[in-house]
Amino acid sequence: MKILYHESSQTFHLQNDSISYIMTILPGGHLAQLYFGRRITDREEFGYLLETSLRSQAAFPNDDGRGYSLEHLKLEYPEYGCSDFRQGAYEIRHENGSRLTDFIYEGHDITPGKPSLPGLPATYTEDDSEAETLTIHLADKVSGLKLDLLYTIFSEGGIIARSAAISNTGEKAVHVERAMSMSLDLPDAAYDMITLNGSWARERIPETRRLSHGLQGVESLRGQSSHQHNPFVALKRPNADERNGEAIGFSLVYSGNFLAQVQVDNYDVTRVMIGINPTWFDWQLAPGESFQTPEAVIVYSSTGLNGMSQTYHRLYQKRLARGYWRDRVRPILINNWEATYFNFNESKLLSIAEKAKECGVELFVLDDGWFGERRNDYAGLGDWYPAASLLPHGLAGLAERIEAMGLKFGLWIEPEMVNPNSDLFRAHPDWILHLPDRKPSLSRHQLVLDFSRKEVVDHIHGMIAGILRGAKISYIKWDFNRSLTECGSAALPAERQGEVFHRYVLGVYDLYDRLTKEFPDVLFESCAGGGGRFDPGMLYYAPQAWCSDDTDAVERMSIQYGSSFVYPLSSTGSHVSAVPNHQVNRVTPLKTRADVAFFGTYGYELDLNKLTEEEQKMVTRYTVFMKRYRELIQFGTFYRLVSPIETDSCAWMVVSEDKKEAIFAYYRILNRPNMGFERVKLEGLLPGESYGVWSYQSEDVPPEGILRGSFYGDELMNAGFIVSDLASSKVGDNVLEASDFISRIYHLKA
Numbered sequence: 001m002k003i004l005y006h007e008s009s010q011t012f013h014l015q016n017d018s019i020s021y022i023m024t025i026l027p028g029g030h031l032a033q034l035y036f037g038r039r040i041t042d043r044e045e046f047g048y049l050l051e052t053s054l055r056s057q058a059a060f061p062n063d064d065g066r067g068y069s070l071e072h073l074k075l076e077y078p079e080y081g082c083s084d085f086r087q088g089a090y091e092i093r094h095e096n097g098s099r100l101t102d103f104i105y106e107g108h109d110i111t112p113g114k115p116s117l118p119g120l121p122a123t124y125t126e127d128d129s130e131a132e133t134l135t136i137h138l139a140d141k142v143s144g145l146k147l148d149l150l151y152t153i154f155s156e157g158g159i160i161a162r163s164a165a166i167s168n169t170g171e172k173a174v175h176v177e178r179a180m181s182m183s184l185d186l187p188d189a190a191y192d193m194i195t196l197n198g199s200w201a202r203e204r205i206p207e208t209r210r211l212s213h214g215l216q217g218v219e220s221l222r223g224q225s226s227h228q229h230n231p232f233v234a235l236k237r238p239n240a241d242e243r244n245g246e247a248i249g250f251s252l253v254y255s256g257n258f259l260a261q262v263q264v265d266n267y268d269v270t271r272v273m274i275g276i277n278p279t280w281f282d283w284q285l286a287p288g289e290s291f292q293t294p295e296a297v298i299v300y301s302s303t304g305l306n307g308m309s310q311t312y313h314r315l316y317q318k319r320l321a322r323g324y325w326r327d328r329v330r331p332i333l334i335n336n337w338e339a340t341y342f343n344f345n346e347s348k349l350l351s352i353a354e355k356a357k358e359c360g361v362e363l364f365v366l367d368d369g370w371f372g373e374r375r376n377d378y379a380g381l382g383d384w385y386p387a388a389s390l391l392p393h394g395l396a397g398l399a400e401r402i403e404a405m406g407l408k409f410g411l412w413i414e415p416e417m418v419n420p421n422s423d424l425f426r427a428h429p430d431w432i433l434h435l436p437d438r439k440p441s442l443s444r445h446q447l448v449l450d451f452s453r454k455e456v457v458d459h460i461h462g463m464i465a466g467i468l469r470g471a472k473i474s475y476i477k478w479d480f481n482r483s484l485t486e487c488g489s490a491a492l493p494a495e496r497q498g499e500v501f502h503r504y505v506l507g508v509y510d511l512y513d514r515l516t517k518e519f520p521d522v523l524f525e526s527c528a529g530g531g532g533r534f535d536p537g538m539l540y541y542a543p544q545a546w547c548s549d550d551t552d553a554v555e556r557m558s559i560q561y562g563s564s565f566v567y568p569l570s571s572t573g574s575h576v577s578a579v580p581n582h583q584v585n586r587v588t589p590l591k592t593r594a595d596v597a598f599f600g601t602y603g604y605e606l607d608l609n610k611l612t613e614e615e616q617k618m619v620t621r622y623t624v625f626m627k628r629y630r631e632l633i634q635f636g637t638f639y640r641l642v643s644p645i646e647t648d649s650c651a652w653m654v655v656s657e658d659k660k661e662a663i664f665a666y667y668r669i670l671n672r673p674n675m676g677f678e679r680v681k682l683e684g685l686l687p688g689e690s691y692g693v694w695s696y697q698s699e700d701v702p703p704e705g706i707l708r709g710s711f712y713g714d715e716l717m718n719a720g721f722i723v724s725d726l727a728s729s730k731v732g733d734n735v736l737e738a739s740d741f742i743s744r745i746y747h748l749k750a
């Protein structure tokens, strides 16, 4: 990996074994994009890639001798307002009403490693040899503003991390109204755009559409990254698929309002931007102040979408997530939410925990309802002290009893929220996000605390840190159950109200930062009504996230399939729940529920006492299975094989780093009579290696499975693995009773 600068042609070439990212400084000082893609050989100059030939109707920047119109160039961090008519990456309002800023190259630094971003989550290095960073310094002569563009290339994988920082070295305050984290112009528009869309209980379902002229993209204006759209967009060549072809991902390390936008102009140039959503964004930058954008992580893959996802998985698992739990297998937990909802007391919790312990579970999590007057969702948020009526021995006493059983104890909190019916709200009615003279909208009967105010964050920190100090708590589920409305702060002046959405997110990061530093052994799982804030920003603090409130096995196939476009299995909270399922009323076999939940952090979301003895034995077997293979599943290389969104089946697999071991799962959603034959081509194996294949298809198998035969890696990857014996007609004895919602799990070992 290296970052080269060719003085004679003023060209930058960021290069590693996978990619090249090439830019040049134009004669007028703007930065032009020359190439981004698979690695190409370096040369002194790449001027031929500039394509400056002019079209009629062009406008020219009024500086003599530039000889080009910005409209016709591929640019790095473009401005609107002086000869480029496309969307700009930034917009700054000056005191005199002008919105034009013209950033011109001043200099650059190339440094080993990667700097951290003040107050913001970002990818990092542990050793300077892992990455190199180019900082390009630009300045606007008229206003005295400076712009730093940061580019980090990692030594491995097609990864470029980008962000921008604007500093006011002038004499007058300005307002930053738009500051994208990155902008990239690609020379053609032959791409499909993939976004991860959904809603509550059906998050991150991949959707593909062909790029067309004009604007397209996704955004969140909900104050959270959202269930509706993930802060991610990918472009892939129309002929690219999971295995082959070019794909480029753009992922934003941020948890608030975002915009991911693709604009195709009429010369078929594709401009991609991702960053904080400019709607209601207006950041006052006083002289001497700087504004740092969140980080965008660009991943280029020439090995299809799986190649792109695997690069994100490795990076986000190892160099975005942090702390004690980063490299450790995750405890198998039981959560009481779907088991009891608000209807519990200490003895009921203990009986759930006891049975769970018997079945091999390692962590008991007490969900919503344990504090203040919280007997339903109308009251109590903000009053973070245990309800004596439910927990006669307090949290410490309950935790002690759970620990005495040999389980760890975990707790649910929703620290950013308050119910109007709470002591906290009665004491501090102005501590909520609200606008003068307007009534704040309630959602789930709750209001949002104004985390843009340090005293509010301090107060909540005091309460939560007190709880963590006062009882033996090993895990925290940090929930967030409504979007932001009437987003204003009583503590900021009128001209700074446009900062509240972003300051809120910074406040959340601050609280996460303090708590994770103070309690480094506690495992944090983020949650937002399920997966409403499943984003890279959260992963920096909480290495796992509750993926969705939908725990149905069939729904979860699509949700986990889509989540895996960006997020590693070690981050994907997945549990076995009761049937009929509480979200869709569907009845699926216990085995299928477990076979889907294995591909994540794994746990249970039901009262195991309510299962039959036979089912409890099965649960114990599944727990043994997960303990045996979770290192491989959570930290191996994940491949999507068959899409549950495009077909009536689903298949995926995980391969160990040395490629000598794998777990392959196949799911049939709906059964059909007299079905066709079906094979699944496996991935990532060693072609010449012979693999034993053990199945777990029947309920009563030993922990190591039943040996079904052995096959060479190249057979499994090219001829494929036969799954047709799941058809409804029985052939020989190698069959399972076919029906809807069935699954198979295989262990492969060289």
Ligand code: GLA
Pocket (backbone or CB within 6 Å): 337, 367, 368, 412, 479, 481, 527, 528, 529, 530, 546, 548, 549
């Ligand atoms: C959210 C979470 C659930 C549960 C409830 C409790 O919906 O996603 O898992 O914790 O809140 O109110």
